[in-house]
Amino acid sequence: MYKLRLIPDNTNYPFMKGRIIGLAVSAFLSLVSVVLFFHPGLHYGIDFKGGIVIEARLPQAADFPALRDAIHKLDLGQAALQEFGSPQDVLIRLGRQEGDDAAAQRAADKVRAALNQSYPGAEIRRVEAVGASVSDELFKDGMIAMGLALVAMLAYIWFRFEWQFGVGAVVTLVLDVTKTVGFYVITDLQFNLVAVAAVLTIMGFSINDKVVVYDRVRENLRKYKVMPLRELIDKSINETLNRTINTSVTIFLSTIPLALFGGEAVQGFAIVLLFGIVLATSSSIFIAAPILLFLGENKLRRGTEAPTAPPQAGKSAQAGKPAKG
The missing domain is CATH 1.20.1640.10 (Multidrug efflux transporter AcrB transmembrane domain)
Known part of the structure; x- marks a missing residue:
């Protein structure tokens, strides 16, 4: 085979x-x-620079301009929105929030409330909020x-x-x-x-x-x-x-x-x-x-040349015999 x-x-x-x-x-x-x-x-992701990532499934196709305006009114800094898979799936990224580590969680709660107000029945699938010290x-x-x-x-x-x-x-x-x-x-x-x-x-x-x-x-x-x-x-x-x-x-x-x-x-x-x-x-x-x-090269292997041919047994034997006078 x-x-x-x-x-x-x-x-x-x-x-x-x-x-x-x-x-x-x-x-x-x-x-x-x-x-x-x-x-x-x-x-750097939010693990290392801090920030918030929210993944949401909306009941209808997302209206990104309107959604961006709604999140901008929350005064949480620059926000990045992108379609994630289907037109109903939205990924929202927010930068590091000023204040203590609890500020990131409060910002995430605000975004969640804004999504539910604009799109009743919106499903929040994932929320990652990491503060500065963390x-x-x-x-x-x-x-x-x-x-x-x-x-x-x-x-x-x-x-x-x-x-x-x-x-x-x-x-x-x-x-x-x-x-x-x-x-x-x-x-x-x-x-x-x-x-x-x-x-x-x-x-x-x-x-x-x-x-x-x-x-x-x-x-x-x-x-x-x-x-x-x-x-x-x-x-x-x-x-x-x-x-x-x-x-x-x-x-x-x-x-x-x-x-x-x-x-x-x-x-x-x-x-x-x-x-x-x-x-x-x-x-x-x-x-x-x-x-x-x-x-x-000079430590693991000291001998670098292999013998080209093994010595012939006959010649070796003859070399060992004394010369005849």
Whole structure:
């Protein structure tokens, strides 16, 4: 029976030939992402900047000009209204309210009352109100969570492998995270608690993929004592390529429906995860492996040349006999 294979068996691709280009492109993209982080910056959701989000189902199609005027009269600052799904579904966003955290809840109650007055029978499906102090605390906690995850992964890799493996994995992980932040800026997706969960998921997937490659490199270091490190890393990547690509494609395909039909709460997470799967898979091959090669070339593998041919038994025996006088 014919089986479809994304990657053929016994591949022998010379990945390390492109190590310089891979590292240069990755460093450039990460640098651009850092610049984008400062300008124009991330589009923070209400979790991190405070504000109110109200999702409502109206009994009839929304009259947006009239609805916008009704909310403007409440004097709650700038309001953004958009159709959400059907013409009867409305999403209302309000900025951070002045005063204590209870001010956000009072503003949400005013909007709810205005909707019920303009559209009797309106159904309020979701209300999220976050005050200033709560949003600042959530942002700090989210950044601490990512920092602790990075430290924990570094400790795990350092304990399991030599230090060259740990440095290669963590540097690659940092590059992956910066590119993910740049992706958020370019796509203008909201950066909120769901975004933190997406970044942590990408970090976990990325480090798992690198552990698979690194495990094979370590096994081959013991198996092939004199193989040059560059050839050994290429061999290790090729041996794990089928597993890497098949796993990534499986997760990618299962995430596509969430990105297309998951709704606002899940859609952003799924879109970023699709990007992260491609990013993590490629960085394992073109970033983590070259870093390991540069760091370990004279430490992980001291003998770099394999013997071209084994010595002949006959000649060895003759060399051991004394010369006849």
